[in-house]
Amino acid sequence: MKTLLSTLLLICAMASSVANANLVSNGSFENNNVNAGTWSWFSSSSVDGWSGSNIELWNDFGGMIAQDGTKLAELNAHGGSGGGAFSIFQEITTTAGELYDFSFYYAARQNTNESFLVEVFSSSGSLISQLVDDHIVKQWSSFTSSFVAADSATTVRFTTVTPLSGTLGNFIDNVIVTESTTSVVQASAPSAALLTLFGLAMLLVRRSK
16 A cells, blocks of 8 residues: 555656646757856857857856856857848647746846847747846846647747847846646646646555555
8 A cells, every 4th residue: 555655656757747848949058068167158059958049158258157057148149140130949748738938047247238039839820929128137036937838849939139149238138938826717726637636645645544
């Protein structure tokens, strides 16, 4: 009986862990080698998970510490963007009709006028589109939101606004999208599967007594 109960509790924990797994690959920009106290820039094709413009990665450089792990990304990257905006994006796998939590951290490099556009969208249209312009110089702020997926694939994108094409500004770190622990229909209700497993576990506890 105790073995069965332990197994059920382990399944509950595993189900919760899977539901909260980050769908964004390399959301903290940790997978490239950058020596401590330095920075380097990479084409987006060289940064796991990401596409678009060049990406500049810092590792404890200039007094700016990563919010998660050891590295962070500067959106206004070295190498220029041909006079246009810098834009990096990633497509993630989603389930239409499911609720997802979306968050990331951001900071200014030089001044509080820095800003960028964050978007979440799919082939069915825009889910989130917001100008992020309340930066603090070298101090992390958090952005949190939620969206209901409309398709099996959803894109998260960051695009520079100020400066538009200059190479100094807009730090980003710890980009996370997870399946929400709340329900689209009833925000306070846990998933039916977890409730069923938990109820069964409690029933077994009572019977064992």
